[in-house]
Amino acid sequence: xxxxxxxxxxxxxxxxxxxxxxxxxxxxxxxxxxxxxxxxxxxxxxxxxxxxxxxxxxxxxxxxxxxxxxxxxxxxxxxxxxxxxxxxxxxxxxxxxxxxxxxxxxxxxxxxxxxxxxxxxxxxxxxxxxxxxxxxxxxxxxxxxxxxxxxxxxxxxxx
Amino acid sequence: xxxxxxxxxxxxxxxxxxxxxxxxxxxxxxxxxxxxxxxxxxxxxxxxxxxxxxxxxxxxxxxxxxxxxxxxxxxxxxxxxxxxxxxxxxxxxxxxxxxxxxxxxxxxxxxxxxxxxxxxxxxxxxxxxxxxxxxxxxxxxxxxxxxxxx
Numbered sequence: 454x455x456x457x458x459x460x461x462x463x464x465x466x467x468x469x470x471x472x473x474x475x476x477x478x479x480x481x482x483x484x485x486x487x488x489x490x491x492x493x494x495x496x497x498x499x500x501x502x503x504x505x506x507x508x509x510x511x512x513x514x515x516x517x518x519x520x521x522x523x524x525x526x527x528x529x530x531x532x533x534x535x536x537x538x539x540x541x542x543x544x545x546x547x548x549x550x551x552x553x554x555x556x557x558x559x560x561x562x563x564x565x566x567x568x569x570x571x572x573x574x575x576x577x578x579x580x581x582x583x584x585x586x587x588x589x590x591x592x593x594x595x596x597x598x599x600x601x602x603x604x605x606x607x608x609x610x611x612x
Numbered sequence: 613x614x615x616x617x618x619x620x621x622x623x624x625x626x627x628x629x630x631x632x633x634x635x636x637x638x639x640x641x642x643x644x645x646x647x648x649x650x651x652x653x654x655x656x657x658x659x660x661x662x663x664x665x666x667x668x669x670x671x672x673x674x675x676x677x678x679x680x681x682x683x684x685x686x687x688x689x690x691x692x693x694x695x696x697x698x699x700x701x702x703x704x705x706x707x708x709x710x711x712x713x714x715x716x717x718x719x720x721x722x723x724x725x726x727x728x729x730x731x732x733x734x735x736x737x738x739x740x741x742x743x744x745x746x747x748x749x750x751x752x753x754x755x756x757x758x759x760x761x762x
Contacts, residue, residue: 523686
């Protein structure tokens with residue numbers, strides 16, 4: 454794996470959520486960098502540092518999920534409970550990794566890879582699922598296809 | 613390591629910036645209590661920190677509500693989550709557990725992330741609303757002045 458490079462394709466178009474996702478990416482990259490340095494030094498002495506990053510990652514993710522769930526709730530997103538379940542599974546996953554790390558299990562870049570894969574997949578599928586509705590309900594932004602329809606109608610009638 | 617206040621923590625709304633700065637002072641107080649190995653000092657500063665943070669949250673929430681910030685509910689939920697966390701630490705500290713180091717770390721990371729990401733998001737809306745309000749007051753007093761001396 455490589456470092457996670459943020460790109461436009463991961464954006465939902467809700468600035469605050471995009472920023473929160475980027476913060477999570479920074480934490481994952483931090484884990485990647487520490488474990489990469491660890492591999493070079495072959496000492497395994499950076500475990501304490503990884504533990505601290507993992508603790509911050511858990512904290513930040515829990516807060517981000519709470520924020521996101523509040524948006525979905527307010528927008529009456531019909532798949533809220535499924536989404537919440539996925540969030541809980543992910544929190545469980547990081548907490549489990551943190552516990553294993555605390556028990557002295559060697560952490561490797563595999564850990565960063567698991568987190569990275571999960572996040573990309575989650576943003577690209579589940580998060581994209583709620584984004585349109587939240588934008589419409591909370592920000593008053595019309596959905597893509599509707600905008601196109603309006604634009605088409607305008608160009609049809611006002612050529 | 614204590615948390616240094618710097619311009620990258622400013623969101624550009626002076627009243628909020630000074631409140632955040634005060635919270636940073638309290639967090640550094642937690643750090644000092646840790647250095648002094650003083651549980652009594654920790655409990656005292658924690659009491660003040662929680663008190664102050666709760667009023668800051670209430671102030672900030674009314675500001676964003678007033679300005680029509682679209683993510684008020686979510687922002688409030690994050691505040692509530694943080695409050696519960698800190699209160700849980702306070703309970704553990706009262707029960708005699710040594711939580712100071714972990715607590716200091718949590719407070720620092722949380723505040724910096726929250727300011728830089730969540731708070732910065734409402735700045736535009738709140739500033740615009742404050743400018744509008746100032747303009748309204750000025751026009752009002754302007755017309756009053758005009759009536760009186762016109």
